Amino acid sequence: xxxxxxxxxxxxxxxxxxxxxxxxxxxxxxxxxxxxxxxxxxxxxxxxxxxxxxxxxxxxxxxxxxxxxxxxxxxxxxxxxxxxxxxxxxxxxxxxxxxxxxxxxxxxxxxxxxxxxxxxxxxxxxxxxxxxxxxxxxxxxxxxxxxxxxxxxxxxxxxxxxxxxxxxxxxxxxxxxxxxxxxxxxxxxxxxxxxxxxxxxxxxxxxxxxxx
Amino acid sequence: xxxxxxxxxxxxxxxxxxxxxxxxxxxxxxxxxxxxxxxxxxxxxxxxxxxxxxxxxxxxxxxxxxxxxxxxxxxxxxxxxxxxxxxxxxxxxxxxxxxxxxxxxxxxxxxxxxxxxxxxxxxxxxxxxxxxxxxxxxxxxxxxxxxxxxxxxxxxxxxxxxxxxxxxxxxxxxxxxxxxxxxxxxxxxxxxxxxxxxxxxxxxxxxxxxxxxxxxxxxxxxxxxxxxxxxxxxxxxx
Numbered sequence: 464x465x466x467x468x469x470x471x472x473x474x475x476x477x478x479x480x481x482x483x484x485x486x487x488x489x490x491x492x493x494x495x496x497x498x499x500x501x502x503x504x505x506x507x508x509x510x511x512x513x514x515x516x517x518x519x520x521x522x523x524x525x526x527x528x529x530x531x532x533x534x535x536x537x538x539x540x541x542x543x544x545x546x547x548x549x550x551x552x553x554x555x556x557x558x559x560x561x562x563x564x565x566x567x568x569x570x571x572x573x574x575x576x577x578x579x580x581x582x583x584x585x586x587x588x589x590x591x592x593x594x595x596x597x598x599x600x601x602x603x604x605x606x607x608x609x610x611x612x613x614x615x616x617x618x619x620x621x622x623x624x625x626x627x628x629x630x631x632x633x634x635x636x637x638x639x640x641x642x643x644x645x646x647x648x649x650x651x652x653x654x655x656x657x658x659x660x661x662x663x664x665x666x667x668x669x670x671x672x673x674x675x
Numbered sequence: 676x677x678x679x680x681x682x683x684x685x686x687x688x689x690x691x692x693x694x695x696x697x698x699x700x701x702x703x704x705x706x707x708x709x710x711x712x713x714x715x716x717x718x719x720x721x722x723x724x725x726x727x728x729x730x731x732x733x734x735x736x737x738x739x740x741x742x743x744x745x746x747x748x749x750x751x752x753x754x755x756x757x758x759x760x761x762x763x764x765x766x767x768x769x770x771x772x773x774x775x776x777x778x779x780x781x782x783x784x785x786x787x788x789x790x791x792x793x794x795x796x797x798x799x800x801x802x803x804x805x806x807x808x809x810x811x812x813x814x815x816x817x818x819x820x821x822x823x824x825x826x827x828x829x830x831x832x833x834x835x836x837x838x839x840x841x842x843x844x845x846x847x848x849x850x851x852x853x854x855x856x857x858x859x860x861x862x863x864x865x866x867x868x869x870x871x872x873x874x875x876x877x878x879x880x881x882x883x884x885x886x887x888x889x890x891x892x893x894x895x896x897x898x899x900x901x902x903x904x905x906x907x908x909x910x911x912x913x
Contacts, residue, residue: 612831616821626818626835629811630842633849644856653852657845664841671754671830 469552473560478567480537487533491572495526499576499583515584516591516642520635522576523569523595524602524628530568531606532623534561535614544614548673558608558669566603573599590651594641597654601634601661608665611672633657689889694897697890704883708876716876725789732782734881735775736801738888740843742772743808747840750833762829763903765836766819767896771888773812779805800850807846811839 481487502518510518538544547557573595581587606627613623634657640650712730719726746768753761780802787796797803815835822828 612818612835615827615831616818618817618821622814622817622821625810625814629807629814630838632807633842633845636849636853640852640856650852653848660841660845661838664838668754668834668837671834674830675827 466553466556469556470560470563473547473552473556474563474567477537477561477564481564481568486536487530488568488571490533491526491530491568492575494529495522495572495576496579498522498525499579503583510584512585513643515580517639519580519584519587519591519642520598520638522580523573523598523638524631524635526572526576527565527569527599527602527606528624528627530565530572531603531610531627532620534565534607534610539614539619544673554670554673555666557673558611558665561611562603562607565607566599569599569603588642590647591642593651594638594647594654597651597658598634598638600658601654602631604658604662604665605630608669608672611669630661690893694890694893697886697893701883701887701890704879704886708880708883711872711876711879716872722790725786728782728786728789730876730880731884732779732786734877734884735782736779736805737881738884739772739775739779739805739808741885742768742775742888742892743812743836743839743843746772746836750836753829753833754837762832763899764896765833767892767899769812769815769836769839770895771892773809773816774891775884775888776805776809776812780809798854800847800854803850804843804847807850808839808843811842815839 499522502515502522506514506518535544538547548554577587577592577595606623609626609630610623613619613626616622634654637650637654637657641647641654644650708730712727716727716730718724746765749761749765749768752758753765783799783802783805784794787799787802788794795802815832818835819828819832822831
């Protein structure tokens with residue numbers, strides 16, 4: 464129970480910070496709208512549903528990267544990471560809370576992005592929405608973990624996409640497959656498996672990322 | 676966790692084999708493998724002479740996997756047992772894996788050019804997987820060289836190396852899944868009759884590359900340790 468309370472308090476801190484500073488979410492919203500416009504001009508003619516489905520996932524992934532890159536910036540700028548690590552709570556709670564906060568931002572961005580996509584290109588099916596939910600979990604779990612790694616390096620923001628994209632390849636496969644495939648169940652199952660597997664790995668090894 | 680590892684090390688005693696002996700063994704094995712591949716193994720009826728590259732391509736891939744898994748195992752030992760040598764060993768394993776991985780991409784590319792006329796074929800599972808792994812492990816090096824040497828660098832490298840072994844089967848499954856919507860036409864190769872000289876040649880080539888990889892690993896490790904020792908001595912003298 465204490466663990467849940469700790470996670471709640473930490474996630475609340477991040478959400479409150481975003482509510483007051485409004486650093487990340489407006490940027491993500493603007494980015495996803497801008498990238499759709501770029502796609503319109505990058506896809507000549509009348510792109511089919513198959514083609515635009517792929518682009519939707521590129522947009523989601525890059526928008527997520529934008530949010531993930533900002534995830535640990537307050538900790539770095541205010542030097543609060545040491546305080547968090549010293550706090551009498553399980554260290555994995557820091558990762559879980561940060562993942563939940565990032566998930567909230569990404570979900571908020573998608574609430575705008577999906578209708579916008581439907582308006583600009585093609586309608587969004589139920590399987591795609593389910594895939595978005597499952598993919599978000601994986602993206603935020605792995606992305607936040609790697610964000611915590613990247614933030615302590617010299618390269619910082621430069622490193623996160625390099626670390627993240629090879630690991631996000633299975634998410635893209637599952638998500639695109641669920642969006643365009645004839646039997647989305649298999650792909651959704653794969654996404655759920657990915658979330659579970661990497662969720663456990665991240666949860667178990669986060670302590671080593673923040674421990675000196 | 677280290678008990679079985681320690682037992683294996685004691686019984687096999689790999690690390691006690693002197694480096695010159697290993698180098699000689701790899702030279703003999705690689706030469707034997709080359710002779711077997713080019714002069715003894717029968718020519719494939721369907722694919723002709725070019726099929727012989729498979730003896731190296733497949734063995735290289737297996738060796739690279741072995742290096743990555745070994746790197747992850749050493750990473751686990753670093754995180755779990757805090758073995759001070761494990762970090763460097765893990766790094767050297769991954770480095771060797773990356774070298775062998777590059778050769779997998781190269782041999783696969785040559786084979787694709789001969790078989791299908793293109794230097795790159797997305798329909799070949801293992802090639803695509805190695806491209807993803809190659810990108811992943813290149814990022815490992817970017818990560819490692821972007822952090823000051825110390826416990827934190829060792830920890831981050833170890834955790835990322837562990838992610839690698841989880842990524843291998845997941846990516847493989849993903850590539851298989853992606854074929855259904857990316858490549859409706861699946862390339863099927865007529866399964867080779869795995870017997871006689873083909874099997875012997877493959878086994879020798881595989882053994883040769885594994886011994887070669889281990890020799891290179893030991894060589895690099897010795898060099899890196901010497902480098903580290905020299906730096907320590909310099910610091911003491913300064």
